[in-house]
Amino acid sequence: MGSAAFEKSVTGWAAQDASGVLSPYSYQLRETGPEDVVIRVLYCGICHTDIHQTKNHLGMSNYPMVPGHEVVGEVVELGSSVSKHQMGDKVGVGIIVGCCRSCGPCKTNIEQYCNKRIWTYNDVYTDGKPTQGGFASTMIVDQKFVVKIPEGLAPEQAAPLLCAGVTVYSPLAHFGLKVSGLRGGILGLGGVGHMGVKIAKAMGHHVTVISSSDKKKAEAMDHLGADNYLISSDEAQMGTAADSLDYIIDTIPVAHPLEPYLSLLKVDGKLILMGVINQPLQFITPMLMLGRKTITGTFIGSMDETQEMLEFCAEKGLTSTIEIVKMDYVNKAMERLEQNDVRYRFVVDVAGSNL
Ligand SMILES: NC(=O)C1=CN([C@@H]2O[C@H](COP(=O)(O)OP(=O)(O)OC[C@H]3O[C@@H](n4cnc5c(N)ncnc54)[C@H](OP(=O)(O)O)[C@@H]3O)[C@@H](O)[C@H]2O)C=CC1
Numbered sequence: 255m256g257s258a259a260f261e262k263s264v265t266g267w268a269a270q271d272a273s274g275v276l277s278p279y280s281y282q283l284r285e286t287g288p289e290d291v292v293i294r295v296l297y298c299g300i301c302h303t304d305i306h307q308t309k310n311h312l313g314m315s316n317y318p319m320v321p322g323h324e325v326v327g328e329v330v331e332l333g334s335s336v337s338k339h340q341m342g343d344k345v346g347v348g349i350i351v352g353c354c355r356s357c358g359p360c361k362t363n364i365e366q367y368c369n370k371r372i373w374t375y376n377d378v379y380t381d382g383k384p385t386q387g388g389f390a391s392t393m394i395v396d397q398k399f400v401v402k403i404p405e406g407l408a409p410e411q412a413a414p415l416l417c418a419g420v421t422v423y424s425p426l427a428h429f430g431l432k433v434s435g436l437r438g439g440i441l442g443l444g445g446v447g448h449m450g451v452k453i454a455k456a457m458g459h460h461v462t463v464i465s466s467s468d469k470k471k472a473e474a475m476d477h478l479g480a481d482n483y484l485i486s487s488d489e490a491q492m493g494t495a496a497d498s499l500d501y502i503i504d505t506i507p508v509a510h511p512l513e514p515y516l517s518l519l520k521v522d523g524k525l526i527l528m529g530v531i532n533q534p535l536q537f538i539t540p541m542l543m544l545g546r547k548t549i550t551g552t553f554i555g556s557m558d559e560t561q562e563m564l565e566f567c568a569e570k571g572l573t574s575t576i577e578i579v580k581m582d583y584v585n586k587a588m589e590r591l592e593q594n595d596v597r598y599r600f601v602v603d604v605a606g607s608n609l
């Protein structure tokens with residue numbers, strides 16, 4: 255299968271080593287299979303995971319690596335068996351593009367928990383070729399892993415929803431936390447965190463941002479709609495808020511103590527870890543036992559949840575707060591993201607970047 259004559263040559267921006275510096279890189283996409291959708295990439299968000307991966311924070315990176323997993327594009331070609339999408343549709347792709355389809359998670363439509371999941375980039379596809387992400391002119395993706403962008407959501411606005419949005423929507427839905435009136439905490443106000451505030455507010459929650467500084471306070475309260483703002487190093491503020499939260503979505507991307515945050519939870523409260531941290535985190539067991547509290551973690555959301563979240567955002571009029579950049583700014587953008595200097599997500603205008 256797969257004649258080179260049908261392969262498509264594309265240009266993306268790839269990291270060549272753990273410096274994480276991206277530069278133009280040409281490669282071949284597979285021949286369009288019956289289930290495949292060919293997507294002209296319009297916009298792609300920059301997630302902190304792209305830094306973890308390009309800089310080999312997890313020790314599992316392969317190069318050249320074209321990152322990008324908050325992809326919005328336009329369908330420009332359809333495989334012969336594709337029924338889910340049509341030419342010209344605005345569509346989205348997140349961080350997985352394959353799964354085994356036969357294990358327990360796959361059969362129950364939580365394919366993100368399939369042990370044979372195929373990552374959008376830094377992985378190998380079923381044809382043996384490396385997968386490459388959305389910082390590229392074109393992607394070819396199996397229709398199962400392509401969602402429809404609803405009418406009314408602008409493509410650049412939708413891009414961060416494909417990872418940041420569903421990453422907060424999924425645990426709230428799964429753990430029965432979509433009900434209004436809950437008191438939620440968002441720890442770390444970055445790309446994932448800012449969508450956490452917006453989505454939790456749209457669900458009718460009272461939302462407390464817990465941040466490392468006061469720099470984002472005015473924006474969090476006035477622009478994002480948070481109800482309360484705590485500075486994590488301020489012991490008096492943290493003490494006042496003890497035992498007040500039903501859940502905390504923890505998006506901090508580096509090792510950090512858990513006990514100050516466990517203290518903020520009510521009885522039965524949940525600390526939901528999102529950050530990708532390859533070091534052990536510590537807590538003493540009475541911090542959980544004496545309040546029947548839970549520490550858990552989730553990974554993005556299913557394809558069904560991703561589509562549901564997009565519909566939810568369209569219905570509620572939710573947008574992401576973004577800074578749009580061209581591809582020739584991507585290295586600066588990733589540097590600024592790592593320095594916590596973005597409000598709140600960079601989105602690369604891929605189609606407008608003359609790759
Ligand atoms: N579980 C999953 O499925 C997913 C996991 N992730 C992971 O979630 C994490 C967050 O991603 P993302 O939102 O894109 O990242 P961002 O860099 O956009 O946001 C992280 C936020 O954490 C806070 N922070 C950053 N550095 C520190 C530090 N040294 N100490 C304390 N707080 C810090 C900052 O908020 P503030 O200024 O308010 O303190 C910052 O804005 C990453 O590890 C990413 O890989 C991302 C998507 C999906």
Ligand SMILES: O=C/C=C/c1ccc(O)c(O)c1
Pocket residue numbers: 301303304312349417530553554
């Ligand atoms: O940005 C989305 C990816 C999240 C992620 C979660 C866990 C893990 O080990 C990763 O490599 C990425």
Ligand SMILES: [Zn+2]
Pocket residue numbers: 301302303304323349417418
């Ligand atoms: Zn991500």
Ligand SMILES: [Zn+2]
Pocket residue numbers: 353354355356357358359360368369370371
């Ligand atoms: Zn599976």
